[in-house]
Amino acid sequence: KQEVTQIPAALSVPEGENLVLNCSFTDSAIYNLQWFRQDPGKGLTSLLLIQSSQREQTSGRLNASLDKSSGRSTLYIAASQPGDSATYLCAVLRGGGADGLTFGKGTHLIIQP
């Protein structure tokens, strides 16, 4: 059974810092991995999607890496801003035809102005 763990559960940093969020998964047979952002009272917004054959994806100040063999992914946020405050979720899609994403519990991020 696939399990996804995110560390830390919560993080508070001053504005401008670079930071790393971690995600680990127990079954390396994944189809892809996604990072989402969840704002209170709103839906999830997909940030980055990494296919199992890829090593990383970049979008603006965000960079996500994937090491499938070790079951790890990191989300790097450069030059953090107060608007980055949200819960960040990591999710994997299992290989073998499964259709549902397996999510971690998320990292609650606060960027202090």
Next chain:
Amino acid sequence: NAGVMQNPRHLVRRRGQEARLRCSPMKGHSHVYWYRQLPEEGLKFMVYLQKENIIDESGMPKERFSAEFPKEGPSILRIQQVVRGDSAAYFCASGWGSRSGANVLTFGAGSRLTVL
């Protein structure tokens, strides 16, 4: 394009009542997924539907829960005889193809069910 629309946004039910949650996918999307987020838990996959077909319901509780996506109208997640443990946020997502990661899903804002 209004995105994925879920209603009601908030629903309060007493134990034993029925809850119906609706999801209208994005225009052009024919694939719908339901996820449940219990307090302090991650989102859990419940069911994947295409028009008039349930493709994968491996995450659905065996009793009291059902889902449909009719040819016309929204997808509906129905919970009969609700219990307090059903209190959660229920999220719907839609996409235009199979394998939810092959295309980026669009999530709705969720329906928050509270069972008294």
